[in-house]
Amino acid sequence: MTGRVCAGPLEALAGDRLNPIADGRAVAVRRGRAVLAYANVCPHTGSPVAGGLVRDGVAVCPQHFWRFEATTGRCIGPSGGLHPLPVTVVDGQVWVELDDPAPPVGWRQRLLARARDYDRASDYAVRMAGPDRQPPHPNGAGHQHLPTAAPPPPTAVASTESG
Ligand code: FES
DSSP, X not given: OOEEEEEEEGGGSOTTBOXXXXXXTEEEEEETTEEEEEESOOTTTSOOOTTOBEXXXXXXXXXXXXXXXXXXXBEESSSOBOOEXXXXXXXXXXXXXXXOSSOOOOHHHHHHHHHHHOXXXXXXXXXXXXXXXXXXXXXXXXXXXXXXXXXXXXXXXXXXXXX
């Protein structure tokens, strides 16, 4: 999704946080009747900054708390900053220009999405329908690697040395 995207009404944006907009591709910061938009990517690790708090003109990344000037996106401390996006307000609706064709998805976001989509009941049913019909081992290591019977007792070895 690139191009101009409607992010909803200005009044719906909280003034004290980095509001996710455009399917999480960007964040918006409301400053009174004005609004600023940035790509939802932290320059630290590439994780999303959505949900970070904004206080006294400073936006904070919720991951490791890097701080940014809310009006410029410039990082306070390390160099770099949030990537600004053109944004306009037309008839109370916020419009943002997205310029990145690839969705900015970090590892944390990917793992959370995978965990949300995981269906334990289906997975268990699939495993139970398998050829050995044994439940999976609770530690997830796979029961087929565990010993199924006690090892045979040690056998006496005849000594070849005469003594
Ligand atoms: S990912 Fe934003 S501070 Fe680390």
